[in-house]
Amino acid sequence: MEAVHEGNGGGSGLVVTELSHIKELVKQLDVHLGGSPDLCKLLAQQIFAVTERSIGMIKSGHFNGPKRSAAGAGLDSPPLSATPSPVSGVSNTPFKPNKKRKTSEKGRHQIRVSSAAGGADAPADDGHSWRKYGQKDILGAQHPRAYYRCTYQKTQGCAATKQVQRADEDPALFDVIYHGEHTCVHKTAAAAGMVQPAGQNPDAQSLLQSLSSSLTVKTEGLTAAGTQGWSTTTPFSFSSPAVSGMTPAEHHPFSTPSTPENCFVSMPTSLEPSPATSGSNHMCMTPFHVHSELQTMVSALVEATSMPAADTEEAAFSYWGFDDSALHVNNLDEDVNNFDISTFFA
DNA sequence: GACATTTGACCGGG
């Protein structure tokens, strides 16, 4: 996967072009969903490649120097590398017993999570299964930092890790730093104790959960950001209104940890038995996040094309950003495999 | 017994 090197100037326009490309590919995919699986696979690869390029553009052109936002804690953020991680296939890294510090990790995304449970000593479940492997007192921090790795590191070679540290100023907030990407087939539904209908693929199930959430992604403070629309200082605002009939555990729109730095996330505690969910979730997303999620969604979508469909409610994805452009994806309620996709350029 | 967590030691980058 090669990053497309683009000058900082017209980066957003190019990414819009790439997004449009993705849209067209998804449209084709939509057409062929009931047809040739091979063609779907091919389209999936193309979508994946385009998405990767887009991420590469953002990384190389717009996120070479992570700026701290107002919500930023005192955590340093080294520049994102221009070499995004290869997501294709399971990278079976041998994982040498190396205690080397990972300073310039390729996929490093920081978010701030508030635990709705208040006194909980860990942020709300992010949809992945983690295993704690260490804890350290950090100089200048009031609370220790906990180190987690993916539960499926051994079995599936998943290299994803995360660090969780309670914020000094507000004990209800946690700074979560994700490293790497999940290559595992995470069984979030099963892990959350959800009953899975027989004969359905976990991947499809997970995807359908994602599709079942109503999502809205919009830019926030574009004008205040200055010249380049979604510049490095402009986060995306991500809101997910509550979907009727969905339990909080099903409500996680995306379970991937590919969240960017400088994000503020507040979400209900998904493991709480009583669904006393607030009206909506909010998180600020950078374009990198949007693309990462889109990439994940699309790949999962295509992976699931051959799977049997499950009951879903209508879902609508709206990706706002990149100046005045927007991408809308509507999941038709009667058929999960059908999507109404449209773009807008105001 | 299997798996997860705790915790001190170890390692290496800066």
Add this chain to the structure above:
DNA sequence: CCCGGTCAAATGTC
């Protein structure tokens, strides 16, 4: 040499 990230043995939980 300090400090952050990881290891791995000990311990806890189911």
